[in-house]
Amino acid sequence: MNNPTRDYYLFRTEHLSKLYPDGQVHALEDVNIAIRRGEYVAIMGPSGSGKSTLLNMLGALDRPTAGEVYFEGRPLSKIRNLDRLRSTKFGFVFQSFHLLPVLTALENVQVPMFETPLCAAERVRKARELLALVGMEHRTDHLPDKLSVGERQRVAIARALANDPIALLADEPTGNLDSLSAEGVMTLFAELHTEREMTIVLITHDEHFAQRAQRIIRMQDGRVKSDVYSERRRQRTPLPPFAV
Amino acid sequence: MAVAVGAVVALVGIAGGFERSFLAIYQRQQVDILVQQRGIKQRLTSVLDAKLGEKIARIPGVKQVNSGLVDFIALDELGPVGVLVQGWEADSPLMQALDILPGGRRLTSDDAQKLLLGERLAISLDKKVGDQLTIFDDETYTVAGIFHSPSVYENGSMVVLLRDLQRFMGRPGQVSGFAVITEHAADEDQIRRICREIESLGKNIEAVPTAEFVNSTNEIRFVHAMAWITSVVALIIGAVGMLNTMIMSVFERTREIGILRAIGWRRRRIVRMILMEAVLLSLAGGVLGALAAMALTNFLGRQPAAAGMIDPRLAPSVILLGFAIALGVGVLGAAYPAYRGARLLPTEALRHE
Numbered sequence: 001m002n003n004p005t006r007d008y009y010l011f012r013t014e015h016l017s018k019l020y021p022d023g024q025v026h027a028l029e030d031v032n033i034a035i036r037r038g039e040y041v042a043i044m045g046p047s048g049s050g051k052s053t054l055l056n057m058l059g060a061l062d063r064p065t066a067g068e069v070y071f072e073g074r075p076l077s078k079i080r081n082l083d084r085l086r087s088t089k090f091g092f093v094f095q096s097f098h099l100l101p102v103l104t105a106l107e108n109v110q111v112p113m114f115e116t117p118l119c120a121a122e123r124v125r126k127a128r129e130l131l132a133l134v135g136m137e138h139r140t141d142h143l144p145d146k147l148s149v150g151e152r153q154r155v156a157i158a159r160a161l162a163n164d165p166i167a168l169l170a171d172e173p174t175g176n177l178d179s180l181s182a183e184g185v186m187t188l189f190a191e192l193h194t195e196r197e198m199t200i201v202l203i204t205h206d207e208h209f210a211q212r213a214q215r216i217i218r219m220q221d222g223r224v225k226s227d228v229y230s231e232r233r234r235q236r237t238p239l240p241p242f243a244v
Numbered sequence: 245m246a247v248a249v250g251a252v253v254a255l256v257g258i259a260g261g262f263e264r265s266f267l268a269i270y271q272r273q274q275v276d277i278l279v280q281q282r283g284i285k286q287r288l289t290s291v292l293d294a295k296l297g298e299k300i301a302r303i304p305g306v307k308q309v310n311s312g313l314v315d316f317i318a319l320d321e322l323g324p325v326g327v328l329v330q331g332w333e334a335d336s337p338l339m340q341a342l343d344i345l346p347g348g349r350r351l352t353s354d355d356a357q358k359l360l361l362g363e364r365l366a367i368s369l370d371k372k373v374g375d376q377l378t379i380f381d382d383e384t385y386t387v388a389g390i391f392h393s394p395s396v397y398e399n400g401s402m403v404v405l406l407r408d409l410q411r412f413m414g415r416p417g418q419v420s421g422f423a424v425i426t427e428h429a430a431d432e433d434q435i436r437r438i439c440r441e442i443e444s445l446g447k448n449i450e451a452v453p454t455a456e457f458v459n460s461t462n463e464i465r466f467v468h469a470m471a472w473i474t475s476v477v478a479l480i481i482g483a484v485g486m487l488n489t490m491i492m493s494v495f496e497r498t499r500e501i502g503i504l505r506a507i508g509w510r511r512r513r514i515v516r517m518i519l520m521e522a523v524l525l526s527l528a529g530g531v532l533g534a535l536a537a538m539a540l541t542n543f544l545g546r547q548p549a550a551a552g553m554i555d556p557r558l559a560p561s562v563i564l565l566g567f568a569i570a571l572g573v574g575v576l577g578a579a580y581p582a583y584r585g586a587r588l589l590p591t592e593a594l595r596h597e
Contacts, residue, residue, distance in 0.1 A: 061506055062591040086590075087508020098503045098594070112507045159507065 009070070010167060010199050011035040011058050016067035018053050018222075027053040028064070029222040037166070040193045040200045042210035042230070045219035051203045052171050054219070058201060059090050059169045087115040091160030093170035097152045099144040105131060105155045106140040112162040130158040134188060150181025157188060167199040168192060174209060186212060248485035249533025253566035254540045255478035257558040261396065261541075275310070276429050278457045279442055280421035282450040290420045294410075296445060297422055303441045305434055308425040310336045313409045313418070317379060321369050328401035329379075331409030338423065339403070348373040348389025351405055358388040364399040366390045367546075383412075396545075424451070483573045486529070490577025493525075494518055494585065501585035502593025511586035518582035519575055526574030530567040534558075537566070 011034065018028040028050045035041050035058075043051045056062040057069050060082040069076045071085065079085060086092075099108045109127035118126065131137050134154040144152050153173055160168060170189070174182035186209050192198045202213060210216050211230050218226045279300065280290035294311055301309045311333060316326035332339045334353040342360065344350060351358055359379070361371060366387070371377060375387050385404070393399050410416050424442070428434035435453050442451035497518075504514055538558055585593060 056591050059506075061594075062589055081510075083505070083508050083510045085508075086506065090508075092506055094506075094594075098506070100500060100503065111504070111509075114513065115508050115510065163508070 008036060009034045010037045010039075010072060011201070012070040012073075013054075013057070014068045014070065016054070016057060016069060017065050018050075018057065018062070019065040026222045028057070030067070031222070031224055033217060033224060033227060035199065035201060038193075038197045038199055039215060040189075040213045041202070042213035042216045043201065043203045043219060044205070044207070044210050044216055045225070049219040050222040051219055053222075055169055055171050055201060055203055059092060060086055061092075084115070087112060088163050089166055091157075091162075091165035091168045093153070093156055093160050093168065093173045095172040095175040097144070097149075097156045097176075099152055099156055099159070101144050104141050104143055105136060105147065105151075105158075108144070108155055109158045109162055112159060116163055126162070127158070130161050131155070133161070134158045135184075148181070150177050150184060153177060153181065153185055154188070157185065161192075165198070167201065170200065170202045172203050172205065174204065174206065182206075182209070246529045246532035246536060248482040248489070249529050249566050249570045250536035250540065251485075251533075252478045252482035252569055253534050253537035253558065253562055256475045256565060257537060257541055257562040258474070258544075261557065261559070275423035275454055276426045276435055277424040277439055277442070277451050278421060278454055279424060279449060279451045282448045291415065291418050292421060292449070294406075294417050294419045296449070297419070299445050300422060300424060300442055303438055305427050305438050306424055307427045308337055310338050310423040310425075311406065311419040311421075312336070312338065312423065313406055313413065313415065313420045315409065315413055319369070319377075319379065327365060328397060329409060330401060330403045331406040332403060333406050337425070342389075342391040342403070343393065344389045344391050348387070348391075351388055351403065353405070355388065355405060357383060357385045357408070358405075359385045360389045360391055360403040361387055362399040362401045363390055363392045364396065364545075365402060368400070479569065482569060486526075486570065486573040487577040490522060490525075490574055491581050494522075494578050494581035498581075498585045498588070498593050498596035501582075502588070502590050502596065505586070505588075505590040505593060514586045515579075515582045518578050518585075522574045522578035522582075523571065526570040527567070529574070530570040533570065534563045534566055537563075 013031050013033050016028055016031040017026065019026055031050070031054060033054075043054065045051050053062065057064055058071075060069070060071075060076050060079075063077075071079075071089070076082065076085075100111065103111070106124065106127050109130055110123045113123045113126065128137065128140065131140055134157050136151060136154050136158065139147060139151060139155075142151075144155070147155065153176075157173075160170075168189070173189075174185055177185065189200055189202065190212060193200050200213070202209070204210050213230050216226075216228060216230050217224060279292070279296075281292055297309045297311045300306060313331035315329050315331075317329050319327055332351075334351050334355070339350050342350060344360075345363065348360070351360060359377065361369070361377075366372065369377065371387050373387050373389060376384050377387060378384050379402075391398075391403070406419070410418065424438070426435060426438055428438075432453070439451040439453065443449050501514055501518075505511075541558060588596075
């Protein structure tokens with residue numbers, strides 16, 4: 001019989017630890033969290049608290065020193081093709097955008113699609129649709145350095161959506177943006193969550209933006225300090241326990 | 245990349261041209277047997293009695309005997325670079341076989357203090373037919389004609405009458421050797437028989453079939469060795485340069501590899517992309533390098549100081565070699581960092597500066 005938690009939780013971590021050998025720093029220490037499918041979660045905490053490390057573990061960008069990350073109930077350590085998982089299930093948005101500087105906005109959005117069976121014409125059509133979705137349809141042929149930082153992040157979000165992921169993992173996506181651009185990005189995230197029912201895991205330093213999520217995980221010194229529903233949920237009740 | 249390919253193509257090409265030109269001197273003469281002093285591997289130091297030619301001519305099967313004297317002289321106009329001077333009889337088939345450019349003529353036995361200049365030497369000296377040139381210390385010779393030869397060395401040489409060169413060298417009645425044309429060019433046995441009969445004419449005579457002479461002469465061996473050494477050095481320097489360029493260029497892209505890995509590109513796709521780029525880069529480097537090498541050898545070949553020493557024509561095989569090396573080293577140089585970059589965890593690659 002299938003584990004009943006399998007589909008309920010999209011991500012789950014079990015005694016997750018990450019020790020960086022240089023300097024013996026515990027970036028993560030015995031972290032146990034679970035994120036439900038379609039949930040919008042903000043992760044907060046001071047620099048060095050382990051937020052990015054946790055996000056990287058969830059997104060299979062890094063390997064834990066101990067413990068396990070489960071995605072849809074499957075342990076990541078047992079999944080052979082993590083590239084395919086990242087390509088088809090996750091969309092990543094980084095603080096510094098990580099766009100390829102020699103490619104136009106339209107080309108950057110197409111990059112993840114090379115791992116799909118889409119033909120060139122379909123890739124272009126889809127990339128145009130995604131750029132239109134993020135309000136960048138008028139800047140398709142611009143190189144990243146010809147775009148404002150806000151526009152770059154919108155292109156990066158369009159790229160993250162290229163293969164219709166079920167989870168959007170964003171590491172301080174507003175960190176380099178002015179307040180207006182940041183507001184635009186957060187509005188876009190809210191739309192993706194409500195209209196596409198995407199699971200969103202957002203790292204932010206901004207309390208105001210964090211409160212737009214359903215739930216806020218606060219971290220300190222590599223550990224989870226608190227894990228509560230946000231004011232948006234208007235509930236202060238503890239989260240339901242999850243089976244480990 | 246282009247610089248390294250250019251260096252390899254130019255150096256290997258120059259070395260190859262060096263060897264090719266030297267062989268062409270002997271091949272053009274179409275002689276079957278070369279006769280020189282026994283134990284001497286360089287024509288320059290060989291001394292034989294000119295009268296020996298008449299005796300050789302009487303051997304059955306010998307069609308023609310050409311005597312010749314060679315020396316190197318220095319010309320003020322060319323600085324320290326020596327110029328090859330060949331002394332031939334006016335009626336020598338070698339003289340008759342010269343490809344004289346329009347406006348000039350061959351030397352005749354009636355000529356006094358006349359000479360022929362190789363095409364490249366004439367350009368270096370800025371001389372044309374009718375101009376005068378002071379050689380042999382203070383003797384003034386008139387340019388009777390300018391000749392073209394497939395050998396860059398002959399193009400950089402001059403021809404005078406045998407008697408003039410004998411007088412200058414203080415070797416009256418002596419020659420460096422004889423070039424013998426037989427009636428049995430294709431019959432090795434007959435050629436060997438004639439060689440034995442020539443050698444029986446005196447103790448210090450050595451007669452060798454041309455093909456053997458070409459392979460055994462010290463000049464050719466030296467040129468072979470030089471070509472090989474130069475090529476190997478050029479290859480090593482070029483390969484190391486190219487390898488370094490490729491490794492550095494891919495290492496610098498580790499962060500980009502991290503981005504691609506993060507958004508789900510498979511390792512295989514990333515390695516394939518980098519290798520394809522390396523192939524294109526190598527081919528572009530090959531084209532630019534070959535063009536640069538052609539321009540360089542052409543430029544060097546036209547310099548007076550290098551006249552008669554560098555063949556400006558690059559053999560197609562050398563250019564192909566340049567491409568092959570560029571491609572091989574380019575792919576090899578890209579493969580390791582591409583593999584290494586693709587093996588890194590995406591987070592490690594993204595952290596790379």
